[in-house]
Amino acid sequence: MSEPTAWATLLWDDPITPQAYVVHVLVRRFGLDRERAGELMAQAERDGRAEVARGAREEQEMLVAGLHADGLVATLERVQP
Amino acid sequence: MLVDEADLLATLGRQVLGLHRAVADGRAIADDPVMARLYPAAYADPQDAAEFRRLASVDIAGERIRSMTRMVADLEAALPTEVDGDEVELEVDEEGADAWLRSLGEVRLVLHVRTSQEPGQLHPDVTDDDIAQFRDVADWVLFVQGTLLEALDGRIGG
Structure with a gap:
């Protein structure tokens, strides 16, 4: 049952949502410290998107669904493991 | 919060609830830009995105219905039944705060x-x-959300 390919959860830049809310959601959902959450938020803003998690497809789908429920724009994408 | 503000926020909350209920019932309008933003594509591939929507959007809508119902109920409970002032007092616990945010x-x-x-x-x-x-109104809602976030993050300790 090994998953040959890995999947990544990508957070997309979203000019509508306030930065502090994005950081809050990342801290709550991923257990990050505020500094790391702030870096990921800034990366998404700068590059258009930031990888916030990586793993099995089903797990990443759950994470994307959670971020959508919190009003953020997120996708998942196949990545080289 | 002023009575009028609380009343307006409850009304807007009930309208957004209607959108989530439409998703939960499978009758959401797919090409509405509001729906596209509230329920964005999870995959670049349209087929994968449609499959994800089919499997996940009812659960996502359910979660949002729970949190929006909480905010609307808090507002309705705080609104005075008789006119006894311009302001309403709202107290929100930690679980409620996430629903409110x-x-x-x-x-x-x-x-x-x-x-x-x-x-x-x-x-x-x-x-x-x-x-x-x-x-x-959108600016005011942003202000309220920011105030709540500041209070929460301050309490967690930065």
Whole structure:
């Protein structure tokens, strides 16, 4: 049952949502410290998107669904493991 | 919060609830820009995105219905039955705070997307004054959400 390919959860830049809310959601959902959450938020803003998690497809789908429920724009994408 | 503000926020919250209920019942309009923003594609591939929507959107809508219902219920409980002042007192515990943060964000997203649409795409009865007013309300909702976030993050200890 090994998953040959890995999947990544990508957070997309979203000019509508306030930065502090994005950081809050990342801290709550991923257990990050505020500094790391702030870096990921800034990366998404700068590059258009930031990888916030990586793993099995089903797990990443759950994470994307959670971020959508919190009003953020997120996708998942196949990545080289 | 002023009584009028609480009343307006409850009304907007009930409207957003209607959108989530439509998703939960499988009758959401797919090409509405508000729905596209509230329920974005999870995959670049349209087929994968449609499959994800089919499997996940009812659960996502259910989660949002729970949090929005909480905010609307808190507001309705705080609203005075008789006119006994201009202000309402709202106390929100930690679990409620997350529901409020998310719900305020949704109300603001909906207002933002609607006021950013081309005038021709909106209901013909919507005037420029209405749009200006929606924008003011969106700014106010942003302020309320920011105040709540500051209070929460301050308590967690930065």
